[in-house]
Amino acid sequence: MVEEAIDRLAAAGDLDGIVGLLAGAAEADRFAAGAAIEAAVMSAEPVPWQSAANPAPGQALAVIACVRGAAKAATLLARLSARTSNRSYLDRIGEVGRSRGPSWLADVGTRLALRLPERNGRPEDWNLAAVLLRAAGADPPVTEAFARGWIRQLLRPVPAGQEPRSLAVRLGEDPFLDRLLPAFFEIDGLGTEAAVAFRDPGVEHEDREPWLPAVVPVLLEQGRLDRDLILGATVDRLGHGGRPAGLRAFVLLHDALRPTLDESTARVSDYTLMLPDGPSTVAALAQRTLRAMDDAGRLDLEVLLEVSGPVLVRPEKSLVKAQLIWLSRVAARHPDRIDEMVETVAVALGHPDSEIRQRALDLVTRHRPDAVPGAAGPDTTGPGVAAVYVAAEMPPPIAGVAELAGEVASLLVTETAAGWERVLAGLVTLHAAGHRREMAAMLTPFLERYPYEFEHLIWVAQKRTVFLGVAIRRLSDPDDPGPAWERMVEALRVAGETGQRGGPDSALAKTPDGVLAARIAEVAMRLTDQPVPLLTATPTHVNGSLDATVLLARLERAEAEGWQPWRFDLEQALLRLPRRVEPAVVAAVQRLTSPAGRLFAGWLRDGGLPDPVSVRVEQRPGGFHPTRVDPATTPVERVVADLKPARAGETAPAGEPARAGKTAGTAEPSRTAGLSLEAQLVTVVRDPLPFRVGWEPGGDDVGLAMVLPHHRDVIAAWILPDIAGVGGGPRMSLLADCTGPAGAATALALVYGLTARHEPDRAAAVDLFLALAADGTELTDVGTELGRLGGPDGLVMVSRSVPALADAHRAGASRQVWEVLAAALPHLLPVAPRGLPDLLALAADVAPAAGARGEVAGLAEVAARRGSSRLIAEARRLKSLLM
Structure with a gap:
């Protein structure tokens, strides 16, 4: 009998035998065996997934061929899928399913797809549903669970022995693309899934980056997707709001699409909604886009005034500062509308941040001195940075x-x-x-x-x-x-x-x-x-x-x-x-x-926790053989930092006690060797070999955020490998929220942030820059690291730092920007990296505002060269301003 042969072959793991048996069996015989197969599936005891004697794969093929009803077949297949991780039977489903017809296969596949859990589904379950749908040539249901499983399968490493093909190629060939890609723009739960980072096997020397902004532009260039539809979907998704982590990929995609002025102007109403109410990264994107429209004369003043009021009461200081700078420039262009401008800016006079209030007051008195009683007139010294940074208060306690x-x-x-x-x-x-x-x-x-x-x-x-x-x-x-x-x-x-x-x-x-x-x-x-x-x-x-x-x-x-x-x-x-x-x-x-x-x-x-010392660590490529690395001939691949405790005898190697104690219960009064938690927090030892980059622990953002809020450099040392790798915008924001001295770790983190690939990461670095400036922190070390990493070492792109430093200059931190530039230029001038003329131009703009005078090492030599290149011209201009 068919059912007896299936039982024997399934128990032996003979999938080819089952396929041959089912292909040669008459339909009546197969359907007659359905009840017995169902009983066998329901009564079988699970065996180890990888066991060669696991009957589940063979039984799954038998269910497809022999069970008449789609609902019952879906139930049995779901049960069997949970009993095996063996995917070999999936390759045989198409052959077995030919006798059932596309509509039956599509029905079963859809039922299985709809059963997938929204979170933490098993790849085996998704693969089974997908194989059935593809065998039927059917569209999948557009659900959060199925879309999540789809992209996770595409992002899995290419199996050994297969030709590595880029994700864009595989996506372009995937029959589910047109159906499932829109789900990432429409379903809120897929926002974080759109930001999953990957290393594309088809692209050499490519860093890990979110797949959506990395791949969609490629598909657009190939004509596989429609640009207008994708841009519209991106703007719509950003306009709907949500958690920052769920919007990050769409912010990056918007930046990658680089909308033209015409495309942006056609969606002006969408951007005006994002600016007042969107999360900070989305609002900053909208602010940049609307400002570009205004610079081109494509934004009505009424629109700007209407949107500015809500922006000026937002808690994000960088957004409010940028809006005030923008309004100040617009006020100079429209002296006939100055009363309306002053009325709009006056909203910021009630901002909880003292620096914002002062900036608003300066702007009002600059254009209408009579509007504020006792005002002494416009501020001729230029904007400054607040001396104190105060974080927002915690939400009220839980009441019930x-x-x-x-x-x-x-x-x-x-x-x-x-x-x-x-x-x-x-x-x-x-x-x-x-x-x-x-x-x-x-x-x-x-x-x-x-x-x-x-x-x-x-x-x-x-x-x-x-x-x-x-x-x-x-x-x-x-x-x-x-x-x-x-x-x-x-x-x-x-x-x-x-x-x-x-x-x-x-x-x-x-x-x-x-x-x-x-x-x-x-x-x-x-x-x-x-x-x-x-x-x-x-x-x-x-x-x-x-x-x-x-x-x-x-x-x-x-x-x-x-x-x-x-x-x-x-x-x-x-x-x-x-x-x-x-x-x-x-x-x-x-x-x-x-x-x-x-x-x-x-x-x-005793003065609380003594500040540990962060020490620069150069990592060089060396594989698994550190003795073969010669620092004199092996280039630096990355620079991170170690932390050395300041308290005598306080180290935290495995197995060494950090302090004496009795139990993990009540507090002990001893202060001789620090707290139980202390030693590991202030001890970081990085491996000098960057082959272990992926193994360097730093902790996640949630756990880092509130452990040491007044020891910024400690947190910087822990998260530095991540920031060095991908820019780490959210983690830069953590540092901006902290206070405390800035050592080598903070300086390196800021340089990596200012030169990050993506604009949102650089914007977060500007926030950190302004927070350090507000604390009165000396930033010469930041400039030294920018010069070293961007010059002789060539580890960062100097050109990316120019707009970020310009933003800090416009926000009032001119003196601190000059400190960075003055320390960086001596390292950069001899090697002239890409972007150096722009950096010199920025230095020329900043120097007068910072009151800079004197010499910059190497500047005179460049200025004295023959020729009329932009590098030489900007060097001469800066030299003349410093005399």
Whole structure:
């Protein structure tokens, strides 16, 4: 009988035998075997996926040939797909399915496609649905899950033995392209998928970059896609808004498309909607586009005035500054409309940032001195940069269990540092308020709804959400915390006793994001066994900073109520304190008597965390043989930075204790060797061989954002490899939100950002530049690194830095821009890299505003050359201005 032969061949893994059997069987015999095959599938016990005796692949082929109903066949195939990772049977589906006809195959394929989960689907399930649809010549359903699986399969590495072909070629030949590509513009959930970076196997020496902006322009050049439709879809997607991570690929695609003035003007209404309400990167794009229209005389003044009011109250200082500069230039062109201009600019007089208010006031008094009582007239010294940078305050605490559940749901979709802080604080305070049962009832369903997020993995450091899952389970049953419990507790014990996170068996990463994971694990461990009324480390500002007065009040409450903060919670609180604390607060802290209070007092008395030293590290290509690398003859491939602790004896190699301690529970008052969390945070050792670039840990943005808000150079050292590789705009923004000294790591990070390939990354670098200028930071080292990396080493493109530095100059940081240029030019003039004439032209524009005088090494020699090249002309112009 057919079913008996199928069972025998499937059990033996003989797929060719099954194909031959089914091809030769009559339709009546095949359909007669359907019920037996269904019973065999439903009753079979799963065997190891890779087992040669796994019957699932053969049974899948039999289902396609023998089961009459499409719905039943789809159910059985989904079951079998989950039992195997063997893809060899997929190649035989077309042959087996010929007897069923295109409509039946399309029906089954569509049903399977619609069953795919939106997130974390298995490639095997997607491949099965896709093979059936392609065999039928049918269009796939346009769903988030199917589109995500489609692009993930295309981005997978090309199998060994196959000819490497570029992604553009493979996409252009794919029958699903016209149907599925629009989904990435229309479905919000696919925004981050559009930004997945890849290394194109068909393009030599290509860096990893988001696939959508890298490939779509190529398909447009080939005529495979329609430019007007793609540009329209891109602008529409940007206009719909969303999270910055979901819009990044479309911002880059817009830049890659380079819309003409006519194309932009035809969509002026779309850009005017983006500027007031879009995320910062989208608003900056709209601002640049509209300004280009205005420069060309293609933007009505009424449109500019209408859109400027909402922009001038936005929190992003760089956007508001650029808008004020733009309005100032327009005011000079339209003296007859100055009253309207002043009325519009006056909106910024109420901006929360003092620098913005001063700029608006300067602009108003420059054009209408009589509009402001007591104004002394226009500012003739040029704009300056604010002396103080203040981050926005944290959102209010979570007030109820329903709000907590909503914040947890948001975290499971997109993690944010502020979101984690609010969830942790909410868990602790609501538990202390007696809402344990209510929290358990509302949060436990998340464990089933998002199984992948809470999956326990024994061979890697756990995801933060795994520890959140432990906390949720313990709310329902403190005695059943789940499989991650023992490893989590052991990792906390080791971190508390030795200061070490990470290692082959640790559940905590050794990178800074391991601190957030440790705090989540601490909540999971202590929430029910050692409850406290509140967390001490919850920041007061979105950059992670914690007001000392707030921490004092929390510890005073702890003393009054007789409880002690948890260890890592208190240590994180201390690491978040600002560098300067009011004397009255210091005096009040000295009166605390609890162990936590004495630790706080000692921390302030000793000056907090001493700044580690960041040291420049040159990485040279050398493969796996470092002894063969000769620094004298091997060129530098990349420059990163090490961190060396300032505290005596504080190092963090594997297995070496960072401080003495007893348990991972309450805080210890000892200050002799720093905090448990401290040593690993301030120790970074990079490999001098860049073959390990992909193995250099830095931690993720969420975990980095709030660990050390007042030690910018520490964060810069950790994230430098990423910034050096791709520009790292979001990570540059993290540095802009921090405060603290700028050492070698910050200087390198800023140079990589100013010379990044993509404009949004360079814009983020300008924000960091302005933040450093506002802090009064000396930027000569930045110029030195720009000169070294862009000159003799040739590691960055100097030409890319010119517009970014020009933006910083226009924003008021002329003196700091001159510091950079004056330090860079001596290195660049002898080698004359591409873009040097533009840099000299910028220096000539900046020098008068900065009051620069004197000599720049090497400038006189270039200016004295014979000829009339632009390089020589700009060198002469700059030299004359400096005399």
